[in-house]
Amino acid sequence: MKQYEYIQHLLQHIYRSYEHKKEECILNYKRHSSLGFFPINKYFKESEGHHISENFVVYIPRELHRSIPHNIWTGKNMDKINKLAIEYLNKLNYF
DSSP: OOOHHHHHHHHHHHHHHHHHHHHHOOHHHHHHHTTTTEEESSOOTTEEEEEESSSSEEEEEEEHSSSOOOOTTTTTTTHHHHHHHHHHHHTTTOO
């Protein structure tokens, strides 16, 4: 009887974990699908897309993109990273 209860407990744990992960995936999809994707410049090797707004994306070097933790939803450090992204484009004479 104990083995049956253990298996039942284990299956319930797996199901709860799956449901939690499923909800997390749905939230991530909704969050990212609400962002537009209009690239300002072209992708290049070792680059990452950075949203300078909810619609527009600038490809900047991965190191630059990860140099300042930022969040488009809370606005945390967006002014700092956007300034770096624009400076990068200016350095390339993009504008």
